[in-house]
Each structure stands twice: as C-alpha cells, then as structure tokens.
Amino acid sequence: MASSAEAKTSATRVTRRRAETRDRLLTAAYEAFSEEGFGRATVERVCERAGFTRGAFYSNFGSLDELFLAMWEQRSAAMLAEVRRTLDEIPVGTDDVRTSIERLERAVPVDEAWYRITAEFTTHALRNPELRRVMAAREEAIVNALMPTIVAGLARVGRTVPDPDALGQALVAVHDGTSVQVLMEPRSRVVRRRRTDLIYHVVLAYSTETEG
Template sequence: MDQHRLMPARRKRRTRAEQKRETRNALIEAGLLTFSRDGYHGASLEEIADTAGFSKGAVYSNFGGKSELFLAVLDYNLSTLRGEHWDPLALAGTAGDALSEQLAGDRNQAEKLVRGFELATLEFITTAARDDALVPALRTRIQTLLDAYKRVVTAHRAPDEELAGDEIAQLMAALEQGVSVLALSGIASIDGSLLRLGMRRLLGDSVGTADRSGHTSLLPTVEQVQRLINDSAAEPEVPE
C-alpha cells in the first residue's frame, strides 16, 4: 500500500497578512451585528471583540478606536448592500427563486439588522458632524451613498424628468434617512412598499402607484444580510 496516499494533505500556512485580513474582516462583521443591535454609542469594543472571538487588543491592532471601526463597517455595508447591482425599487425576492420557508422566517431578523444599522449610522453622523477630524471621512461615505442613488436614478428616471440626476439622488437619500428618523422617534413606521413608492414619485414614475401589496423589505438585498447572519453564527477560526 502506498503510504504517501495515507498521509493527510498538509494545510497551507497562512501568512501574517492573511491572518490580519481575516481578523479585520471578522471584527467588521461582528461590528455590524453589534452596532445594529446596540447602536453606535451603546456598542462596546469588548463586546465586538468577544463576538468575533478575539480580545479587545485585536480591535486596537486593526483600528484606531470605535469611530474608525464604525467607518470600516460603514464601508462594508455600502459596498455589500449598496453595490453596483443594488436597486431599492425592486421587490424583495424578485431577482431569483422564491425564498425557502426557512429564509422567509429569518427575514424579520435580517430587516431588524438593516434598520438597526441605519439608526446606528444616524447616531454616528450626529457625532462625526461635530468632530473636525471625522467630517472628511463622513463626507466621503455620504458621497458613496449618493453615488449609489445616482446609479438608480440613471437606470429608472423618467425621460421627461426636469430635475438633475444629482438632485434626485439627494432627495432619495434624504427620504430614506427621513424614514430612519421617524423610526428612531417612534412616531411612525414606513414600510418598504411606501418607501419605494415615494422614490418612484421622485423619479417621475406614476406607474408604480399600485405597488403596495405583499411582504416587502426596506432593502432588496436583505438576503445578503441573512447570509451574513448565518456566517457570523459559525465558530470563528482562531488565527495561528
């Protein structure tokens, strides 16, 4: 018998750069979950590190503090949920096969995570706007959000719409953030169908007025958040 065939495959040793990148990514994902649940001010670096499976020192080895970690989480959120294929006008689940019963059951958790992070972002904005060191970083992220809406405007605006694309993008972003303020105040709650309808009106689309039925999501890419929840529930691999 060939003894070499009985030997297990040798595991490839990760480089320091790979270990650092994996640790950083784990902290970002744990930060998203913790900030969404506890808010920006309520979240602690100890809790984030513990959720990721590391000590608090790992946070400071990768980030300068809570604000820098939050900016990294914000970047992750913008790139994952507001990427080039993001379309806030699309119905949830229309991009592919119908969600399984299990995924449908997790939707409330995913939507709560999305909404929680939006509220945490509002907390961060009010803090960063008073900090001269954070204002440039904040403006960069807001511009990324506006650019995402500008892509939506380019794809969906009515041919006879007189407002400039940048103006419509700003109004759509303001509408979404206004919804978050209403939710934070507890005065009112606007569902995804009404939010989409308002955005369609800004685009000069009067056809979508009947789009008010069925279960909807504030973000059409909520399935990505569901996968994140499932991935984050797995035991993190301890760096070598």
C-alpha cells in the same frame, strides 16, 4: 532560507488570517453597536464578542470610529453591487418607472439594526467637526458611485436625468426620512406604499421623458 514560493504562501496566509480577523471584528462590532448602542460599546466588548484581544483590534483599527467607517464602507459596497445587479437586470423597454423603483427598494431594504447604528453614529459625528467632514465626503462618494447605475436604470425605462447630483441628494433624503416611518410601523402596508409613492414622484420630478 525560505524559497520565494514559500515566502509568498506564508504572506498569503497572513493576509487571509488578517482579513478573517478584520471580518470577525466587524461582525462583532455590528452586533455590539446594534444591541448596546454605539455610545455604550467599547473596544473591550467588541473584542470579547469576536474572541480577540485588544492587540488584535488595534492591529486592524485605530479606534471605534475607524471601525465604524470600515463597516460603513463594507456595507455600502455590498449595497452598490446589489443595486447594480438589480437594475442591470431590467430589460430595456419592459418595466415602467414604478416597477423599477420597487426593484430598487428590494435592493436597498430598510434594516432596523443598521439604522440604529448609523443614527447614533451620525449624532456622534455631528459633535466632531473632522468626523463630520469625513462622513459627508464618504456619503458624497457613495452617491456619486450609485448615480450612474440609477441613471442607466432610468434610461432603460425611458427617463433622462438632467441633474444626477440633485436626484441623488433627494433620494437619500427620502430614503432616510421614510425609513423611520417604516421602522415605526413595520407591518403597515400603507406606510410602505406611501414610501414608494414618494420615491416615484421624486424620480419623476428630477427626470424627464427621453425624447425619441
């Protein structure tokens, strides 16, 4: 009979192997969705890219929809961590609002491949009421997780946010809308400067100078 230590080691190996399989499937799916399109990608194509069988796929994900949501969660967690790291590095009273926004933009870059994937999946979700609700709830959760960091970052530069939810929705709208413009004219400094200007004015509109 295996000892408890041996059983624990075996379980750890299984968990690590499962995590590695899951990561390889997520990477393969990202490539497939980006290059072929979400609507054209299949479980077979994802498995082929990852070097696994359909069994490996279905032991980790119930569908391509579920896989995309896992990918979204993974990328959102990485983005939140980078935003927190970036804004936490702002020394109190040193940056102005615009400089802080430029820091934030570097932490959340416009990624063409990811934009193509999310745009196609959003269109897909709009045709599925249940999936639409799931996406709306997840986006709300991401904004709720992000806003305390944004509010704290603005406090470091002397701004108070009366309604974080409203600012969060406005920032998402600006980011999504201006991302298209940046991707259409990736070499245009004017487009990027106007994007920063718009974010700056939105932040000013939804925040006030801290008293005292």
